[in-house]
Amino acid sequence: MPRVTFIHPDGKSGEVPERVTLLDAAEALGFPLKHDCGGSASCSTCRVEVLMGGEHLSDIDFEEQDLLDREALTEPYHRLGCQAMVLGDVVVQVPEDRDVPAAESREASNAVKN
Numbered sequence: 001m002p003r004v005t006f007i008h009p010d011g012k013s014g015e016v017p018e019r020v021t022l023l024d025a026a027e028a029l030g031f032p033l034k035h036d037c038g039g040s041a042s043c044s045t046c047r048v049e050v051l052m053g054g055e056h057l058s059d060i061d062f063e064e065q066d067l068l069d070r071e072a073l074t075e076p077y078h079r080l081g082c083q084a085m086v087l088g089d090v091v092v093q094v095p096e097d098r099d100v101p102a103a104e105s106r107e108a109s110n111a112v113k114n
């Protein structure tokens with residue numbers, strides 16, 4: 001099985017079944033990768049920077065490329081976690097400003113207000 005590594009202060013690494021998306025891999029490994037649109041290639045909160053193994057991800061389809069272009073995420077090599085399927089070992093960097101799931105963000109912001 002392919003090994004996926006999420007580089008982040010709370011990062012995770014582990015083996016996942018082939019052909020799962022990076023988002024599904026993150027969930028399987030217990031890493032809270034954001035996914036505000038639920039995986040429909042419309043928000044880009046699931047984006048990751050591919051550090052190694054880009055050739056082991058599925059090809060970028062039209063919807064993913066369109067969103068990457070609109071968000072100016074073509075350089076360095078970014079992928080949408082909800083669209084990129086794992087075909088082999090891969091290492092991705094998760095932006096630290098994109099790491100906290102919405103529910104935790106709300107709790108944190110409420111804690112600041114209280």
Ligand code: FES
Nearest residue numbers: 037039043044082
């Ligand atoms: S979860 Fe919204 S684009 Fe991937």
